[in-house]
Amino acid sequence: xASDTTPVWFITGCSTGFGLELARLVLxxxxxxxxxxxxxxxxxxxxxxxGDRALALSLDVTDAMAIDAAVxxxxxxxxxxxxxxxxxxxxxxxxxxxxxxxxxxxxFDANVFGLFAMTRAVLPLMRxxxxxxxxxxxxxxxxxxxxxxxxxxATKHAVEGFSDALAAEGKxxxxxxxxxxxxxxxxxxAGRSLRQTPNRIEDYADTAGKRLKGTSDxxxxxxxxxxRAGEAMIAITEQAQPPRHLVLGKIAYxxxxxxxxxxxAEIEGLKxxxxxxxxxxx
Numbered sequence: 001x002a003s004d005t006t007p008v009w010f011i012t013g014c015s016t017g018f019g020l021e022l023a024r025l026v027l028x029x030x031x032x033x034x035x036x037x038x039x040x041x042x043x044x045x046x047x048x049x050x051g052d053r054a055l056a057l058s059l060d061v062t063d064a065m066a067i068d069a070a071v072x073x074x075x076x077x078x079x080x081x082x083x084x085x086x087x088x089x090x091x092x093x094x095x096x097x098x099x100x101x102x103x104x105x106x107x108f109d110a111n112v113f114g115l116f117a118m119t120r121a122v123l124p125l126m127r128x129x130x131x132x133x134x135x136x137x138x139x140x141x142x143x144x145x146x147x148x149x150x151x152x153x154a155t156k157h158a159v160e161g162f163s164d165a166l167a168a169e170g171k172x173x174x175x176x177x178x179x180x181x182x183x184x185x186x187x188x189x190a191g192r193s194l195r196q197t198p199n200r201i202e203d204y205a206d207t208a209g210k211r212l213k214g215t216s217d218x219x220x221x222x223x224x225x226x227x228r229a230g231e232a233m234i235a236i237t238e239q240a241q242p243p244r245h246l247v248l249g250k251i252a253y254x255x256x257x258x259x260x261x262x263x264x265a266e267i268e269g270l271k272x273x274x275x276x277x278x279x280x281x282x
Contacts, residue, residue, distance in 0.1 A: 006053075007237070008078040009033040010071070012061055012118060013088030015042040017187030018137060022085065022230035027054055029234075034074035034081070036088070052077075061088045061114030071121045083237055084122045085135045086115045089155070093215060094197035095208035096150045103195060104151050111155035116162065123175070130174040133237050136163050138179045140252040144259050148199075148211035156181075167244060176242045180233060183252030185224030194219075224249040 009026050013019040015037035023035045027050045036059035037043050047054035055077045057070045074081055089111040092103050119134060126132025141149055142156035160179055167177035187193075194216070199209030229248050236242045247253050267274070 004079075006031045007082040008074070008080050009083045009085065010036075010074055010081045010122065011085040011087060012036050012059060014046060015039065016193070017087075018182070018185070018226050018229055019085070019087040020046065021226040022087070022233055025227070025230045025234060032078050034070070034077070036070060059088075061118055062109045064117055067114075067117050067121050071125075075125060080129055081122055081125050082129075082131065083133045083135065084119065084126075085137070085233070086118055086159075087137045088114065088118075089137065090193045090195065091149070091152050092195045092197075093148045093152065093208075093212050094150075095148060095199055095201065095204040097204070098197050098199060098201060098208075099151055100197045103197060107151060107195075108155055108158075111152075112158045112162075115159060119166065123170075126170075126175050127173050132170075132175045133242060134163075134166065134170070134175065134177045135233060135237075136177070136179045138163075138181045140181050140183045140247070140255050142179065142181050143256045146211060147204075148208035148215075163244075177244065178236055178242050179245050180229075181245060181247045181252060181256065182224060182229060183247075183249035183255065184218060184222035185226055185229060185249065186222045187226055223251065 009023075009031065011019050011023050011026070011033060014023045014035040019035075023033055023046055026033045027047070030053070032053045034055040034057055035043055035046060036057045038058065038060045040056050040058040043056040047056045055074060057073055059066050059070045061067060071081070090107070092107045094100065094103070115136060122132075122134070126134075136159050138156045138159050139152075141153040142160045145153040163177050163179050170177055196212055196216075199205060199212055232246060232248060236246055247256050
C-alpha cells in the first residue's frame with residue numbers, strides 16, 4: 001500500500017480520453033486516486049493491479065447526491081484530496097439559431113453546474129488541509145467562440161470566470177486553481193461523445209455547418225496526444241506556484257494567444273472612449 005505521503009487525486013470522467021490517460025499516469029507513479037465514471041465497470045482495467053491506491057466510483061456529475069457520496073468515499077479511503085480534476089463533460093455543436101434547448105441545458109448541467117457542485121463538495125477538505133489544487137478542463141473554446149460551438153464555448157467561458165473567482169478565494173487558503181485548455185486531441189470529444197444538432201438553415205452552411213462537418217471528419221486525426229497532456233497536467237501540480245492557465249497543443253496555443261492579442265489591441269484602441277464614460281470628477 002502507498003505511503004500516506006503520496007498525493008491523492010480525484011479525477012472525474014475516467015472512462016475515456018484525458019481522464020483515462022491522466023489516471024493511468026497518476027497510478028503508474030504509485031500515487032493514490034479516486035477515479036470516476038458514470039459506469040464504474042468501465043474502470044476495471046484502469047484500477048486493476050493498483051490495490052488500495054485506486055478507488056473506482058460510479059459518478060454522474062449532474063447528480064448532487066452522487067457527488068457527495070463519491071467525495072465521502074474518497075475521504076474515508078484516503079483521508080484527504082490533494083488534486084481535484086474536473087474533467088467530466090462533453091461537446092455539443094449547433095448554430096446558435098438552431099440550438100436545441102434541451103441539449104443546451106443538459107450540456108450546462110454537465111459542463112458547468114456539475115463542475116461547480118463537484119468543486120463545492122471538495123473545497124471543505126482542501127480548506128481544512130490548507131492545501132489543494134483544482135484543475136478544470138476547459139478548452140480553447142474558453143477563449144474563442146467558434147461558429148457551431150457557441151453553446152459549448154459558453155460553458156467553458158463560464159468555467160473560466162468561475163475559476164478566476166475561485167483562485168482569488170482559494171489563494172489565501174493554499175488552494176491553487178488551473179484551467180487546462182486543450183485544442184484538438186485524440187479523445188472521444190469529436191467522436192462518440194460529441195452531440196450535434198444538424199445544420200439545416202442554408203444561411204449557416206458556410207459557418208456553423210462547415211464546422212460541424214469538419215469536426216466529425218477530424219475525429220481520430222487530431223494532433224494532440226492525451227498521454228502527453230496528462231504528463232503536462234501532472235507537471236504543473238509539482239510546481240510551487242502552479243499556473244492559472246495551461247493551454248495544450250500548437251493549435252490552441254496559436255489560437256488563444258492570437259485571440260488575446262487581438263482583443264487587447266481592440267480594447268486599448270478604444271481607451272479614450274472607455275475612460276470618457278466616467279463622471280468628469282470621478
